[in-house]
Amino acid sequence: MWRKVTATSFSSLKSSVFFTRLHLQQASKHNAASASAVSRFATVAPLQEKDGRCPFITFVLGGPGSGKGTQCIKIVETFGFKHLSAGDLLRREMVSNSEYGSMILNTIKEGRIVPSEVTVKLILKEMESSDNHKFLIDGFPRSEENRIAFEKISGAEPDVVLFFDCPEDVMVKRVLSRNQGRIDDNIDTIKKRLKVFEALNLPVIDYYAKKGKVHRINAVGTVDEIFEQVRPVFKACEQKALNRS
Numbered sequence: 001m002w003r004k005v006t007a008t009s010f011s012s013l014k015s016s017v018f019f020t021r022l023h024l025q026q027a028s029k030h031n032a033a034s035a036s037a038v039s040r041f042a043t044v045a046p047l048q049e050k051d052g053r054c055p056f057i058t059f060v061l062g063g064p065g066s067g068k069g070t071q072c073i074k075i076v077e078t079f080g081f082k083h084l085s086a087g088d089l090l091r092r093e094m095v096s097n098s099e100y101g102s103m104i105l106n107t108i109k110e111g112r113i114v115p116s117e118v119t120v121k122l123i124l125k126e127m128e129s130s131d132n133h134k135f136l137i138d139g140f141p142r143s144e145e146n147r148i149a150f151e152k153i154s155g156a157e158p159d160v161v162l163f164f165d166c167p168e169d170v171m172v173k174r175v176l177s178r179n180q181g182r183i184d185d186n187i188d189t190i191k192k193r194l195k196v197f198e199a200l201n202l203p204v205i206d207y208y209a210k211k212g213k214v215h216r217i218n219a220v221g222t223v224d225e226i227f228e229q230v231r232p233v234f235k236a237c238e239q240k241a242l243n244r245s
């Protein structure tokens with residue numbers, strides 16, 4: 001059963017997560033475009049059933065370079081999920097002539113978190129347009145604000161949360177040898193991202209751990225060794241995901 005958190009209408013959010021004074025101050029620091037994100041956001045609706053099925057949602061969390069994207073590729077191949085990387089969606093939005101382009105660029109460069117309304121909208125748009133109903137949402141939620149925004153707007157909670165637990169020195173080494181031309185793959189930004197991960201992302205993992213949803217994966221080892229810890233998580237919920245209605 002797809003759990004409805006709150007069937008919140010967009011207008012009732014005005015007093016909560018998206019429109020706090022602090023949030024608008026933060027948004028205006030980026031630039032005026034991020035503050036105006038709220039108007040575009042008015043079109044986002046709670047997730048709906050498709051072909052009689054509710055979405056099966058996995059959040060994939062872990063620090064920068066912990067191997068989230070790498071393992072998602074293997075999960076897609078083996079279990080047929082749709083992979084949505086929040087970072088990739090933001091990078092695509094950044095180069096697409098979007099009004100948020102420069103705000104996203106500056107935020108990623110600084111290793112900070114893009115305002116939730118922008119990221120949630122990108123994710124929900126992809127979910128709505130997908131034929132698949134099983135989703136891996138990689139690198140999201142990165143903060144409690146991200147989490148609350150997603151749950152309120154989509155009306156859904158994750159079924160599973162994967163946490164790739166990796167020592168900092170291993171993450172730094174992997175990011176610095178990634179070689180994909182990412183503007184945040186440099187030592188200064190990595191240090192900032194690690195701080196943001198600890199301050200903002202770990203509380204989200206704690207929140208879902210208390211709800212019994214977190215599967216901790218030891219992210220040290222070869223890609224295949226790590227996948228052998230991931231596999232049973234999805235094996236165990238394969239039927240549940242298949243029969244989701």
Ligand SMILES: Nc1ncnc2c1ncn2[C@@H]1O[C@H](COP(=O)(O)OP(=O)(O)OP(=O)(O)O)[C@@H](O)[C@H]1O
Binds near residue numbers: 067220
């Ligand atoms: N188990 C592993 N052993 C060695 N290298 C790995 C392993 N897993 C991933 N890598 C490599 O480390 C780098 C980072 O991996 P990946 O992009 O999957 O991390 P990520 O968690 O998605 O990071 P980010 O949050 O920065 O997007 C990549 O170059 C990838 O090929």
Ligand SMILES: Nc1ccn([C@@H]2O[C@H](COP(=O)(O)O)[C@@H](O)[C@H]2O)c(=O)n1
Binds near residue numbers: 139141142
């Ligand atoms: N929920 C998110 C996810 C990402 N970002 C920004 O993108 C950067 C790269 O993300 P990756 O998952 O690809 O590592 C990240 O450092 C953030 O600046 C975000 O704001 N919100």
Ligand SMILES: [Mg+2]
Binds near residue numbers: 068069085087139
């Ligand atoms: Mg990644």
